[in-house]
Amino acid sequence: MTSEVTCSYVSSGDMDVSKNGLSVNVDFGDTTCDNVALLTYPNGVEEEITLED
Numbered sequence: 665m666t667s668e669v670t671c672s673y674v675s676s677g678d679m680d681v682s683k684n685g686l687s688v689n690v691d692f693g694d695t696t697c698d699n700v701a702l703l704t705y706p707n708g709v710e711e712e713i714t715l716e717d
Contacts, residue, residue: 676693676694688704690704
């Protein structure tokens with residue numbers, strides 16, 4: 665994952681998150697400094713989410 669010093673959010677990269685047996689992937693994008701990430705569920709369903717400070 666990467667982020668520019670001037671950006672408040674992670675701006676690229678992805679990570680897998682697991683909790684209570686559910687594992688999802690969070691994709692932070694293509695280096696654009698924004699508060700949007702793409703959440704992908706195990707069944708392939710994708711959901712755009714807004715990151716908070």
